Amino acid sequence: MLRPRPLRIAMVAPPYYSVPPQGYGGVESVVAGLVDRLVAHGHHVTLFAAGTRGTAAQDFVRTWETPPTDQLTLALPEVVHAARVEALLREHTVDLVHDHTLAGPLTADARTAPTVVTVHGAMDDLAGLYRPLGHAVSLVAVSNAQRARAPDLNWVATVHNGIDVDSFPYRAEKDDYVLFLGRFHPQKAPHLAVEAARRAGVRIILAGKCSEEVEHDYYRDRLAPLLGPDAVEVGVAGQALKRRLLAGARCLVFPIRWEEPFGLVMVEAMACGTPVVALARGAAPEVVEQGRTGFVVDRPEQLAGAIRDCAALDAADCRRYASRRFGLDTMEAGYESAYRRVLARARTGPSTSSRSPHTTTATTV
Amino acid sequence: MLRPRPLRIAMVAPPYYSVPPQGYGGVESVVAGLVDRLVAHGHHVTLFAAGTRGTAAQDFVRTWETPPTDQLTLALPEVVHAARVEALLREHTVDLVHDHTLAGPLTADARTAPTVVTVHGAMDDLAGLYRPLGHAVSLVAVSNAQRARAPDLNWVATVHNGIDVDSFPYRAEKDDYVLFLGRFHPQKAPHLAVEAARRAGVRIILAGKCSEEVEHDYYRDRLAPLLGPDAVEVGVAGQALKRRLLAGARCLVFPIRWEEPFGLVMVEAMACGTPVVALARGAAPEVVEQGRTGFVVDRPEQLAGAIRDCAALDAADCRRYASRRFGLDTMEAGYESAYRRVLARARTGPSTSSRSPHTTTATTV
Numbered sequence: 038m039l040r041p042r043p044l045r046i047a048m049v050a051p052p053y054y055s056v057p058p059q060g061y062g063g064v065e066s067v068v069a070g071l072v073d074r075l076v077a078h079g080h081h082v083t084l085f086a087a088g089t090r091g092t093a094a095q096d097f098v099r100t101w102e103t104p105p106t107d108q109l110t111l112a113l114p115e116v117v118h119a120a121r122v123e124a125l126l127r128e129h130t131v132d133l134v135h136d137h138t139l140a141g142p143l144t145a146d147a148r149t150a151p152t153v154v155t156v157h158g159a160m161d162d163l164a165g166l167y168r169p170l171g172h173a174v175s176l177v178a179v180s181n182a183q184r185a186r187a188p189d190l191n192w193v194a195t196v197h198n199g200i201d202v203d204s205f206p207y208r209a210e211k212d213d214y215v216l217f218l219g220r221f222h223p224q225k226a227p228h229l230a231v232e233a234a235r236r237a238g239v240r241i242i243l244a245g246k247c248s249e250e251v252e253h254d255y256y257r258d259r260l261a262p263l264l265g266p267d268a269v270e271v272g273v274a275g276q277a278l279k280r281r282l283l284a285g286a287r288c289l290v291f292p293i294r295w296e297e298p299f300g301l302v303m304v305e306a307m308a309c310g311t312p313v314v315a316l317a318r319g320a321a322p323e324v325v326e327q328g329r330t331g332f333v334v335d336r337p338e339q340l341a342g343a344i345r346d347c348a349a350l351d352a353a354d355c356r357r358y359a360s361r362r363f364g365l366d367t368m369e370a371g372y373e374s375a376y377r378r379v380l381a382r383a384r385t386g387p388s389t390s391s392r393s394p395h396t397t398t399a400t401t402v
Numbered sequence: 403m404l405r406p407r408p409l410r411i412a413m414v415a416p417p418y419y420s421v422p423p424q425g426y427g428g429v430e431s432v433v434a435g436l437v438d439r440l441v442a443h444g445h446h447v448t449l450f451a452a453g454t455r456g457t458a459a460q461d462f463v464r465t466w467e468t469p470p471t472d473q474l475t476l477a478l479p480e481v482v483h484a485a486r487v488e489a490l491l492r493e494h495t496v497d498l499v500h501d502h503t504l505a506g507p508l509t510a511d512a513r514t515a516p517t518v519v520t521v522h523g524a525m526d527d528l529a530g531l532y533r534p535l536g537h538a539v540s541l542v543a544v545s546n547a548q549r550a551r552a553p554d555l556n557w558v559a560t561v562h563n564g565i566d567v568d569s570f571p572y573r574a575e576k577d578d579y580v581l582f583l584g585r586f587h588p589q590k591a592p593h594l595a596v597e598a599a600r601r602a603g604v605r606i607i608l609a610g611k612c613s614e615e616v617e618h619d620y621y622r623d624r625l626a627p628l629l630g631p632d633a634v635e636v637g638v639a640g641q642a643l644k645r646r647l648l649a650g651a652r653c654l655v656f657p658i659r660w661e662e663p664f665g666l667v668m669v670e671a672m673a674c675g676t677p678v679v680a681l682a683r684g685a686a687p688e689v690v691e692q693g694r695t696g697f698v699v700d701r702p703e704q705l706a707g708a709i710r711d712c713a714a715l716d717a718a719d720c721r722r723y724a725s726r727r728f729g730l731d732t733m734e735a736g737y738e739s740a741y742r743r744v745l746a747r748a749r750t751g752p753s754t755s756s757r758s759p760h761t762t763t764a765t766t767v
Contacts, residue, residue, distance in 0.1 A: 110478075111475055111476065111477060112480040112504055112505065113475075115481065116477075116480065116481075116508065117531045119505075119508050120530075120531050120532075120534040120535050121530070123534065123535075124534035124536065125534075139481050140484075140508060142485075143485060143505060144508050146488075146509070147511035165482045166485050169485040169488065169489035170488075170489070173512075
């Protein structure tokens with residue numbers, strides 16, 4: 038079989054962290070992994086991103102010298118970034134634009150090359166953005182659960198986030214603790230993890246971010262009163278500590294109380310050979326293989342039993358499953374297939390024939 | 403002479419307050435005044451705005467039932483608003499879009515009708531947005547001072563903000579105080595107003611907003627220590643109190659320490675027959691008529707003398723000047739002339755001939 042023609046892809050990252058990020062930055066981490074695999078598969082990637090160059094992309098277009106990290110969630114940097122990228126895109130010839138930003142999709146309708154957008158956030162906030170944009174962008178969901186919350190949008194695929202599984206340490210023999218890793222936030226509900234671990238008779242370590250006001254309030258009112266010698270909170274874990282904690286844990290406890298669009302930490306745990314005990318919200322049921330790489334339960338009372346049941350699971354199964362389902366090559370294949378579908382539609386659709394030259398930012402082949 | 407053909411204008415307001423605003427909302431106030439005068443001059447206006455209908459616009463398209471006031475400056479409502487307006491615009495046939503939002507300009511390049519954008523904010527932040535947008539939008543400055551900070555942008559006109567002068571109370575006889583009206587912020591520097599009033603031997607009343615962290619810090623460290631029986635702070639003034647305070651003051655003290663793009667309160671003071679004493683930053687020198695409706699001085703030490711000199715100025719001169727230079731009809735005429743210039747350019751330029759139908763949101767006549 039003939040190898041399909043390589044693609045020229047403009048990859049647009051958000052401006053708030055470098056790609057890959059040095060610390061926090063889930064989206065930037067996924068973008069870095071995708072870029073590297075696309076290049077490894079022969080494609081040409083032009084990465085539009087802030088900060089330092091850190092991927093295999095053949096072209097790197099820096100949009101901000103210093104990422105405006107302290108302006109995360111504000112309108113001005115988001116809109117300036119989109120305007121800047123749109124202007125810079127005009128100097129590049131690409132088959133397709135893959136946009137990971139919030140404001141970027143507003144500029145999609147004025148270009149000839151089709152635009153694929155990965156929806157990284159919670160659907161409840163974002164449907165109001167993508168619905169009016171209609172067919173101007175083709176959407177990729179990071180989980181079927183996310184997509185199911187707004188099935189009428191212009192979805193082209195579901196592509197689960199992927200990680201570099203080999204970069205995670207694998208341990209078959211576990212230490213005597215379970216782990217909570219995430220924000221100290223009511224949506225992440227670490228207090229349920231502590232209660233479950235205590236009922237299961239196992240020590241719990243909690244690592245996570247506590248910076249927003251809601252997190253401070255939650256920590257003070259709900260979590261702090263529960264801490265003790267068998268429930269130890271260690272603050273934010275850097276990359277090295279995070280991997281060590283994940284690899285040593287009997288399981289990751291992930292008692293989410295919201296429609297988590299993906300939940301990358303579940304995959305990172307499994308990559309370390311660590312099963313996941315989760316509540317059945319958001320993407321958890323499709324990320325964990327029930328009874329094999331963890332347990333997804335309906336009610337908080339069931340978490341303790343699930344923690345105990347993890348003793349029967351095989352660490353090697355978790356690692357293999359993470360590798361097969363959530364490896365970078367799997368993600369790359371999902372995106373490449375989505376790109377080709379969008380390009381085929383663009384060729385046959387009514388939308389690419391008569392744009393005027395001055396609105397063209399890239400050329401469709 | 404033949405009366406020129408009336409225009410069909412899509413007026414796009416920000417989503418954070420109703421138009422006109424019930425309380426705070428300088429941009430929304432200017433938009434409301436402009437809409438009413440355009441309609442009075444025979445034009446057809448479709449207003450895209452949040453909240454309650456409150457102008458003479460023939461068509462009102464509500465973008466948010468409840469304005470997202472508490473999300474001011476955040477990216478999500480700004481971007482959702484732009485996407486929503488862009489979709490709603492497709493249902494309307496207009497000659498021209500006049501956009502007052504931050505993210506809206508990102509969608510301009512995909513429509514056939516030309517887009518005029520009023521730059522309401524400080525140039526230092528915004529040049530990075532409008533420069534990459536190039537000729538996709540035609541910019542209107544609210545002052546020559548603002549425009550001079552980025553003269554290379556695609557400016558089409560300077561149109562000073564206007565107010566409904568008749569709606570302001572006029573008083574020729576003044577009470578025995580001077581007034582500071584504005585945010586308690588280092589940029590607005592009310593502490594300089596207090597020091598100057600004290601040196602001039604006159605009581606000062608300070609009315610203003612203190613809600614952001616920087617404002618709280620400034621108030622505590624710089625302003626509060628200066629307050630006393632001759633320098634009284636009254637908090638935020640509502641519309642009625644604000645007008646009463648402006649009309650009764652011997653002068654407004656406006657000791658700005660930043661490049662204020664316009665400074666609507668200076669015009670409101672003059673409309674009440676109250677002269678303005680300002681530092682020569684931003685638009686102050688072009689808003690105040692030196693020696694006739696106030697004094698614009700270079701250094702803070704000169705403010706006290708200027709306050710004293712105001713006794714020689716004529717309240718009626720201030721009112722007349724505000725009416726002639728900053729009335730709604732003057733603003734309307736400025737915008738109508740800008741609209742016609744942009745439409746003439748669009749007809750002769752290379753940019754309106756060959757957009758494909760699906761990207762067309764409006765029709766140029």
